[in-house]
Amino acid sequence: MGIQGLLPLLKSIQRPTELKKYSGETFGVDAYGWLHRGAVPCAIELAQGKPTRKYVDFAMNRVRMLKHFGITPYLVFDGGFLPSKASTEASREKRREECKKAGLELLKAGKPSQAHAELQKAVDITPEMARHLIEELKKAGVPYVVAPYEADPQLVYLEQQGITNGILSEDSDLLVFGAKRLLTKLDQYGNCIEVNRRDFGACREVSLTGWSDAQFRQMAILSGCDYLDSINNMGLKTAYRMLRKHKTPEKVIRMLQFDGKYRVPADYQKMFHQAEQTFLYQWIFCPKANKLIHLTAPSPDLDMAELPYIGPFIEPEVARGIAVGDVNPITKEPIILQTLPSPRKRTASGTPRSMPQTQATREPPEKPIDSYFKGHRRIPMGEMEPNCFSVDPRRVSSLTENGNRPIVYPLPRPYLDQNGPNSSTSRTYINRPESSSRTLRRRTEPVTNILSDNGHSLTSNSRRQTTGPGMEVSGNSRSTGVNQPIRPPKKARLCDDASSGLSLSKEKSKFFTGSKGTTVKKEEKYLMSDDSVEDALNDLPDFGGWAPARRGHKEIAVYEEAQPPVDDERPKDDDLNVEGIMDDATASTQNEPPSTPNIIERFTYAPSVSSTSVTRGPGQSRRQSASTTFSGRSSLSGSTPASSIASSTPFSSNTQPSTAKTTPATPRMTPLQRLGIQALGRNKQPPTPTFAVPRPPKRSTQGRRILDSIPVNPADVPLPPVDLEEVEALHEPVGSEDLMIPESENEDGPEEQENLGSGKDKRVARRMDLSRFRFA
DNA sequence: AACATGTTCATAT
DNA sequence: TGAACATGTT
Numbered sequence: 001m002g003i004q005g006l007l008p009l010l011k012s013i014q015r016p017t018e019l020k021k022y023s024g025e026t027f028g029v030d031a032y033g034w035l036h037r038g039a040v041p042c043a044i045e046l047a048q049g050k051p052t053r054k055y056v057d058f059a060m061n062r063v064r065m066l067k068h069f070g071i072t073p074y075l076v077f078d079g080g081f082l083p084s085k086a087s088t089e090a091s092r093e094k095r096r097e098e099c100k101k102a103g104l105e106l107l108k109a110g111k112p113s114q115a116h117a118e119l120q121k122a123v124d125i126t127p128e129m130a131r132h133l134i135e136e137l138k139k140a141g142v143p144y145v146v147a148p149y150e151a152d153p154q155l156v157y158l159e160q161q162g163i164t165n166g167i168l169s170e171d172s173d174l175l176v177f178g179a180k181r182l183l184t185k186l187d188q189y190g191n192c193i194e195v196n197r198r199d200f201g202a203c204r205e206v207s208l209t210g211w212s213d214a215q216f217r218q219m220a221i222l223s224g225c226d227y228l229d230s231i232n233n234m235g236l237k238t239a240y241r242m243l244r245k246h247k248t249p250e251k252v253i254r255m256l257q258f259d260g261k262y263r264v265p266a267d268y269q270k271m272f273h274q275a276e277q278t279f280l281y282q283w284i285f286c287p288k289a290n291k292l293i294h295l296t297a298p299s300p301d302l303d304m305a306e307l308p309y310i311g312p313f314i315e316p317e318v319a320r321g322i323a324v325g326d327v328n329p330i331t332k333e334p335i336i337l338q339t340l341p342s343p344r345k346r347t348a349s350g351t352p353r354s355m356p357q358t359q360a361t362r363e364p365p366e367k368p369i370d371s372y373f374k375g376h377r378r379i380p381m382g383e384m385e386p387n388c389f390s391v392d393p394r395r396v397s398s399l400t401e402n403g404n405r406p407i408v409y410p411l412p413r414p415y416l417d418q419n420g421p422n423s424s425t426s427r428t429y430i431n432r433p434e435s436s437s438r439t440l441r442r443r444t445e446p447v448t449n450i451l452s453d454n455g456h457s458l459t460s461n462s463r464r465q466t467t468g469p470g471m472e473v474s475g476n477s478r479s480t481g482v483n484q485p486i487r488p489p490k491k492a493r494l495c496d497d498a499s500s501g502l503s504l505s506k507e508k509s510k511f512f513t514g515s516k517g518t519t520v521k522k523e524e525k526y527l528m529s530d531d532s533v534e535d536a537l538n539d540l541p542d543f544g545g546w547a548p549a550r551r552g553h554k555e556i557a558v559y560e561e562a563q564p565p566v567d568d569e570r571p572k573d574d575d576l577n578v579e580g581i582m583d584d585a586t587a588s589t590q591n592e593p594p595s596t597p598n599i600i601e602r603f604t605y606a607p608s609v610s611s612t613s614v615t616r617g618p619g620q621s622r623r624q625s626a627s628t629t630f631s632g633r634s635s636l637s638g639s640t641p642a643s644s645i646a647s648s649t650p651f652s653s654n655t656q657p658s659t660a661k662t663t664p665a666t667p668r669m670t671p672l673q674r675l676g677i678q679a680l681g682r683n684k685q686p687p688t689p690t691f692a693v694p695r696p697p698k699r700s701t702q703g704r705r706i707l708d709s710i711p712v713n714p715a716d717v718p719l720p721p722v723d724l725e726e727v728e729a730l731h732e733p734v735g736s737e738d739l740m741i742p743e744s745e746n747e748d749g750p751e752e753q754e755n756l757g758s759g760k761d762k763r764v765a766r767r768m769d770l771s772r773f774r775f776a
Numbered sequence: 777a778a779c780a781t782g783t784t785c786a787t788a789t
Numbered sequence: 790t791g792a793a794c795a796t797g798t799t
Binding site: 233 | 792
């Protein structure tokens with residue numbers, strides 16, 4: 001259940017984002033959520049004991065989605081029950097059984113819908129089910145680990161160790177465990193919300209400034225959590241107030257016991273302590289040490305024997321078996337895998353078959369897609385092709401790879417390239433992909449062909465990872481290494497493709513594509529992505545409009561700035577930093593040029609989105625011209641990747657970066673763009689020169705150096721200035737967004753006030769632009 | 777007025 | 790299942 005009300009409490013620091021912003025990073029994923037969501041639709045089959053693998057497909061689709069956006073998922077599965085939750089688990093099991101019975105009876109009674117409703121509640125994710133997913137993960141080369149007990153502390157540990165760069169989960173408990181960067185509310189379009197620990201100080205609902213992790217944790221526990229039942233009338237706000245007043249939970253509890261308003265169990269003090277210890281010291285499997293360790297290293301004077309509620313230590317042998325999915329974490333018995341119906345893979349073999357069928361089938365779906373594009377609607381997962389996220393070689397080569405490059409911000413990661421583009425032989429289906437990919441290319445597009453090569457390389461790379469037979473946790477543990485390898489290949493391709501930046505632009509996310517996209521489709525796909533952005537823009541009002549603007553900036557900024565600076569020297573660990581850098585870059589002066597293009601782009605899109613009819617006509621022409629212009633984007637993306645690749649390959653090729661900058665900024669400008677710029681220009685330019693110019697330089701230099709100089713794990717790296725800016729933005733809106741002027745609030749970021757200030761200014765300006773644009 | 781709690785709605789599958 | 794709304798309590 002998590003901490004109820006925690007996310008609402010942190011609403012002011014939740015910022016909407018898109019997965020693509022995290023391209024190149026590794027995110028720990030709470031596998032349970034995906035498994036459960038995938039399992040609910042087949043509740044009836046599961047209840048009847050019929051073999052299904054729908055839930056595996058759902059999860060794998062999400063995996064593919066993440067991969068599509070350049071993110072490496074690191075799946076973390078729940079393990080055994082925590083003693084403190086054993087009773088809870090038992091009662092849940094009871095309830096499940098009851099629901100199952102009732103559901104099955106309803107089914108017999110001929111009430112399938114009611115039966116399904118009932119059986120949904122009976123859905124239980126078993127270790128065997130997890131294992132089925134794990135089998136697919138192995139094939140796909142996706143890192144994973146089965147936690148000895150709960151997935152939450154395991155996820156947080158991986159993040160703390162820098163094995164992952166963030167966590168993707170719906171569980172607010174993760175923040176209590178100490179998650180630094182949490183992505184939640186992920187939808188099928190890649191939109192999600194980031195909650196960053198660094199932003200806590202900016203929380204408006206309650207002032208968390210200066211609050212330690214311990215205080216935050218105590219507040220959460222006090223309000224009631226999985227390990228401790230809540231006291232009546234005690235919510236987060238009250239817990240916060242009490243804790244603020246009395247400082248320590250002991251005192252708070254004592255006070256509560258005096259207050260007749262609350263009914264405090266006699267052993268509450270003790271139970272509270274246990275809950276706290278559970279959050280702190282829960283067992284997790286360390287993929288490096290290959291054994292169980294505590295999430296938090298206990299101080300020497302702490303007797304672990306006094307913590308029976310966190311569960312017993314598990315011998316490394318067994319723990320390892322559990323971690324890789326071979327051993328049932330509950331029974332400690334080996335898991336015997338029952339073969340599922342048909343491992344429907346998008347394997348090569350499958351592909352050919354599906355092709356005909358798919359196409360036939362797809363045609364209908366495609367219409368919806370079109371409608372989607374035209375309208376604002378998005379295609380529900382269910383309507384999408386089951387394997388649309390799959391890494392089909394064909395698609396991948398044609399769409400994904402290429403599409404991804406442009407869309408995703410390619411972060412220069414020279415070190416990644418080390419893996420070599422086609423290191424391995426791929427699996428069966430992989431092999432076919434090659435051939436198929438070629439075929440696809442043809443079908444897809446002429447332009448694509450160029451890309452296809454790239455795509456191919458990518459495919460091979462990703463596959464390569466897949467190949468990793470020793471999907472052992474340990475192997476995976478190097479998630480960074482494993483995952484990242486995928487990226488580099490792309491870059492390489494890009495480099496290859498550098499010549500054909502435009503073509504890249506056309507290619508879009510396979511992810512969105514329902515069918516094997518034809519060129520047109522691709523474009524549409526592209527639109528889709530854009531649409532999403534626009535939607536986000538529409539949503540802006542809620543958050544204050546900064547979000548969308550920011551995105552554009554970031555993206556651009558990232559690519560531009562990140563590459564140049566990044567290229568020079570990139571330690572592996574800087575990956576995280578990259579983002580930060582990007583943000584900085586955004587804030588920095590350099591942003592101006594990039595920002596403009598972005599705005600333009602958006603501008604372009606906006607019309608299409610906002611006014612369907614209007615857009616349409618021009619839309620297409622726009623696209624093509626857009627392709628030109630867009631090349632703004634495409635060129636950006638294209639050039640960027642290329643540059644990144646180039647840079648990455650040689651490691652430090654200054655040429656590329658410069659090129660990238662130049663290319664995007666200058667060449668892009670088309671008449672339309674210029675007009676747009678002019679229109680927007682006021683806001684932008686004034687602020688930029690005024691604020692940005694003076695400060696950015698400092699920042700870019702100093703700030704960057706600082707960041708670069710930090711040798712810390714990515715996870716530890718402080719959020720980029722961007723975040724601060726955002727935070728600021730958030731604050732501003734509170735008072736009155738419109739009125740708020742950048743400078744007004746610089747309180748929070750002592751260090752980065754400068755940055756923030758500039759950032760704010762820009763942002764504000766951007767907002768203004770956007771709003772104008774819209775209304776205009 | 778602020779907050780905790782309970783109910784209903786919507787969404788997605 | 791989560792979120793928004795309505796209710797009840799202090």
